Amino acid sequence: MSLSAALISELKHETASTLKILERITDEHLDWRPHEKSMTLGELAAHVVELHNWAGEAISKEVFDFKVHYVPFKVTSASQLTSKLEAGIAPNIAALEAIDDAAWMTQWTLQAGDWVISTMPKAAAIRFIVNNHIVHHRGQLTVYLRLLDIPVPGIYGPSADDAN
Numbered sequence: 001m002s003l004s005a006a007l008i009s010e011l012k013h014e015t016a017s018t019l020k021i022l023e024r025i026t027d028e029h030l031d032w033r034p035h036e037k038s039m040t041l042g043e044l045a046a047h048v049v050e051l052h053n054w055a056g057e058a059i060s061k062e063v064f065d066f067k068v069h070y071v072p073f074k075v076t077s078a079s080q081l082t083s084k085l086e087a088g089i090a091p092n093i094a095a096l097e098a099i100d101d102a103a104w105m106t107q108w109t110l111q112a113g114d115w116v117i118s119t120m121p122k123a124a125a126i127r128f129i130v131n132n133h134i135v136h137h138r139g140q141l142t143v144y145l146r147l148l149d150i151p152v153p154g155i156y157g158p159s160a161d162d163a164n
Contacts, residue, residue, distance in 0.1 A: 020153035046073040053088040056095035066112040
């Protein structure tokens with residue numbers, strides 16, 4: 001199995017898990033935040049969705065520059081979250097399929113203008129900058145659901161709400 005095939009398998013699983021969460025979100029909760037320093041539920045969910053699409057948009061580049069390539073995803077309805085996630089699946093898979101095993105070991109840089117945030121092999125970037133980042137923020141999103149008394153779906157097995 002190629003490295004791309006393995007990463008695509010992981011991306012498909014994580015996308016399906018994220019979709020389960022996004023399907024629970026309604027418009028009425030988009031502006032809710034658990035604390036003044038926290039993102040709103042809509043901002044956090046939008047960030048999770050845009051991170052999924054970084055698999056295709058950011059990793060396929062040698063350098064991803066926030067000042068050049070990044071436009072924050074702003075949502076006004078919950079349906080935009082699932083639509084954007086679903087629309088990104090095929091392009092993300094195609095972008096990962098186009099990277100051969102040798103190219104996964106080439107350097108990838110995340111920067112904001114002249115500030116270099118991180119440089120690492122693409123294989124590390126997809127795991128650290130994309131997948132781990134998705135898992136982190138998606139975990140936060142499940143806490144938001146719990147605080148709003150919205151049933152939390154199982155992600156890596158049943159949740160307490162699935163057991164009922």
